[in-house]
C-alpha cells in the first residue's frame with residue numbers, strides 16, 4: 001500500500017502539544033473522565049468493575065444500542081463500532097474499493113478521506129468546492145464525474161474545513177443521484193449535532209438511503225477524542241459485514257474502557273452538546289467580529305455548523321510560513337490551508353473554552369507584525 005504523508009496530522013504533531021494557545025482545533029472542549037463519571041450515579045464503581053477483556057468485534061451490545069438511538073429507524077445491528085472515525089475511513093475504503101473501482105471525494109477535505117481512498121488503488125476524482133464560489137456544491141460537476149464503475153461517493157457534512165452544512169436540497173440530490181446508480185454514499189458526519197441552529201440539522205445519510213454509510217465519532221461534537229471511539233452505521237448488512245471483516249485485521253475490537261465511557265457519555269449527549277454548542281456560539285461571534293475588524297487581512301464564509309471555519313488570508317504572503325511564525329512568536333496554533341491544497345486559507349477552530357484568550361494573543365501578534 002502506498003500512501004502520502006498526512007499533512008494535517010504532521011502539522012499538528014509538530015505543534016499541538018507545544019503551542020500555548022490552540023486556535024485551530026477541530027474538536028469541541030473536552031472534559032475529564034471524572035466529569036464524565038459525574039454524569040451518572042454509581043458509574044465510577046461500575047467502571048472499576050468493568051471487564052477489561054476483548055469485546056465483541058462489532059461493538060459491545062450496550063454501546064451499539066445507545067449509538068443506534070442517535071438515529072431514526074436504525075437498529076443496533078446496523079452499527080459497527082470502530083476505534084474512532086479514522087479507523088472507519090480506513091476500513092470502509094479498504095473493504096469496499098480495489099483497483100478498477102472509481103470513487104468521488106468532496107474536496108477540500110480531511111486528508112484521509114482522499115488519501116486512504118487513493119491508497120486502495122482505486123481511481124479517485126475530486127468533487128471540488130471553492131471559496132470564489134462561496135464553497136457552493138456544483139451538482140452538474142458531480143454528475144460529470146460519475147463513471148460506470150463509480151462505487152463510492154464521499155461527502156462530509158457539516159464540513160471540515162469550512163464549517164458549512166450541505167444545503168438540504170443538495171444533500172437530497174446527491175443521495176438521489178447515488179441511489180439511481182446503486183452507488184454507496186459514505187457520509188462523514190463527525191460534526192453532526194453541532195449545527196449552530198439545531199433546526200438546520202440534516203437527516204443522517206443512513207436514515208434516508210439504504211446504501212449509505214454514516215460515519216460518527218466521539219471526537220468532535222462531544223469533545224471526547226481521547227476515547228478514540230467512532231462508528232459506521234448502515235442499513236446494508238453486506239457493507240457492514242465487509243467492514244467488520246476488515247476490522248479483524250486492524251483492531252479486532254475496540255477498547256473496553258472506551259466503550260464503557262462512550263456508552264455513558266452518549267446516554268447524556270444532550271448535556272455534552274448543550275455545553276459545547278454554547279461555547280461554539282459565544283466564540284463564533286467573537287471570531288466573526290475579529291475578522292470583520294481586520295477585513296484588510298481576512299475574509300470568510302461564516303460557518304453555520306461545527307467548531308471550525310476556513311478563513312481567506314488576503315495578503316500575498318506564504319500562509320504556511322505565516323502560521324509557523326504565529327506559533328513560534330505568539331504560541332498560537334493556526335492550521336495553514338496548504339495542508340488542504342488551499343494555500344490562501346487558514347483553518348480556525350473556535351470550540352475551546354479559552355478561545356477568547358487565544359484570539360487576543362493572535363490579535364496582539366497582528367498588531368505588532370502587520
Ligand SMILES: Cc1ncc(COP(=O)(O)O)c(C=O)c1O
Nearest residue numbers: 026084085086110160190217219
Ligand atoms: C471530517 C473528519 N473526519 C474524520 C476525522 C477523524 O476523527 P477521529 O478523531 O474520530 O478519528 C476528522 C478529524 O479531524 C475529521 O475532521
